[in-house]
Amino acid sequence: MFPFILRRFVSMLLVLYCVVSLTFLLSRLAPGGPFDRERNPPPWIQTRLLEKYKLNGTLWQQYTAYLKDVVHGNLRVSFRYRNRTVNELLAQTLPITATLGIAAFVLSTTLGIWLGCLAAARYHTWIDTYSMLGALVALSIPTFVTGPLLILIFGLKLRWLPIGGWGEWIDLLLPAITLAGPYTAYIARIMRTSMLDVLEQDFIRTARSKGLPERRVIYQHALKVAILPVVSFLGPLAANLLTGSIVIETLFNIPGAGSFFVNSILNKDMFLLCGVTLVYCTLLIVLNFLVDIAYTLLDRRIKLYE
Amino acid sequence: MSDLTLWQRLRKRRATKLCLWIMALVIAAALFGPILLPSRFAELTNNQFAAPSISHPFGTDLNGRDLFYRVLQGARISLLVGGAGALISFFIGTAYGLVSGYVGGKTDAFMMRGVEILYSVPRLIIILIFINAFDSRLKDGFEALHWNGLIGFSRIIILILSLGLIEWLTMARIVRGQVLSLKSHQFVTAARSLGQSHFKILTRHLLPNLVGVVVVYLTLTIPAVMMDESFLSFLGLGIQSPQASWGSLLNDGAQVINPVRSNWWLLVFPASIMAATLLALNFLGDALRDVIDPRDRK
DSSP, X not given: OHHXXXXXXXXXXXXXXXXXXXXXXXXXXXXXXXXXXXXXXXXHHHHHHHHHTTOOSOHHHHHHHHHHHHHTTOOOBOSSSTTOBHHHHHHHHHHHHHHHHHHHHHHHHHHHHHHHHHHHHTTTSHHHHHHHHHHHHHHHSOHHHHHHHHIIIIIIISOOSOOSOOSSTHHHHHHHHHHHHHHHHHHHHHXXXXXXXXXXXXXXXXXXXXXXXXXXXXXXXXXXXXXXXXHHHHHHHHHHHHHHHHXXXXXXTOOSHHHHHHHHHHTTOHHHHHHHHHHHHHHHHHHHHHHHHHHHHHOTTSOSOO | XXXXXXXHHHHHSHHHHHHHHHHHHHHHHHHHHHHHSOGGGGSOOSOTTOXXXXXXXXXXXXXXXXXXXXXXXXXXXXXXXHHHHHHHXXXXXXXXXXXXXXXXXXXXXXXXXXXXXXXHSOHHHHHHHHXXXXXXXXXXXXHHHTOHHHHTTHHHHHHHHHHHHHSOHHHHHHHHHHHHHHTTSHHHHHHHHTTOOHHHIIIIIIHHHHHHHHHHHHHHHHHHHHHHHHHHHHTTSSSOTTSOOHHHHHHHHHHTOOSSOOOTHHHHHHHXXXXXXXXXXXXXXXXXXXXXOGGGXX
């Protein structure tokens, strides 16, 4: 177990290093800088500003200086939100994004697993056919199509739910449902396929011939094995939810890290852009590391040492 | 297996027929609509936020432009980006999968680990930074070369290139899996023993056997790229006005939503046409997979 974890840990650090370098160099290549406003200030102010943001010297010096700061946990200051560090901005916005993400995560996994099991148990009945048809529909329609439509129906026509903002728990409902929709469908589909495979196996026949009720056969015996493909999807799921939350936050006016990300591109706010990207990638890479370990712990058939 | 050709088997399914019709209609409307419609549809007018009527079947937008015309314009760009981006990712994915599966061993393990890592990072976010960095540079490049015809399209070109760069992972995985099982077949050994080069084996013997799966995943990559493009355009970071894509139209609609006047047509029409197109493409991909690879049917 230990060599496996160590190897994954090293590869994790390597990927993180690549992400930091790539984002820094790419955003340095992008036009604009700390003084990119309507008119350019005189050259001596430009030099002072570049010094202030540690963007003077050669590209290599800027890059190493930034790397050093990042290693020390300093993501520098925002160009746009004067006198506020990227760390402060992230500390304020990340909890909001996390709340939304976790709500969507819980919703899509529980609902998806349940729907998938249900469809597999009722294989070739109308429940199976129509829930899978519904899943394909939900999967094909992106959140920025369903979101505005849900706002129109539940927010404006029926006036059941608020159409945006952040503060009370009810504000979370519509965004979380919109975000979770396609992934619920995807999980239901892989859960169903995997469950159907497992239900054909010998140990299930044994369980049935012992006279166990079908409910226990599915939810206790089969689910333990059939859930593995869903577990291996959890990493990509987290990545998709995080990317998707950018749209949801913009659409529902939620002041999370995703909407700051979009603004940082529009405002050419380089350090904020790098900071958000970096934190997002770190989160995901660490999550994937944990999922990998969980997967190998769950599936005893995998050899850890190879 | 029956004697019917693939095409005949596909057409026997009623849902597939409907999807083919939807796609044909959308493509035809996108190609010919903007040419055939009278020019008054393309103009800016003072008739802001007019509800759907006979003269404006889909209503008008903030600038008084006819939404039906805008949706057709959007269809052009969305389909173009989807198709061309999918084609690029098809080349990358097939090449990557072929090499990884054929070489095998440590190279294969390394290359597949790379794919796994790419699956788990937010690719769309990193590609956004890429677009941000190269968009204006490409434009400047076109200006320097005096390729004036392309200047207006620099955004679309960079979108196609960058989205092609991120949607090839599934294709690579599938191709690699197929190659792994194919290369142990005797015809590969025979070709080897006849002294054929690796390149020839890959292109003459393995690739023709992959056409089926590759076509399936190409069909499924098109809607994926279209979704990515609309995602970026929805955030205001992709296609920009006066050009339009379905994503940017939805963004325009979502911006003017308010409790007093919902301007519902600005959302409902682009949304339903985009949803219908994506659904049709995904259904077609699924049906193709069932027909080509019946083992997977569940």
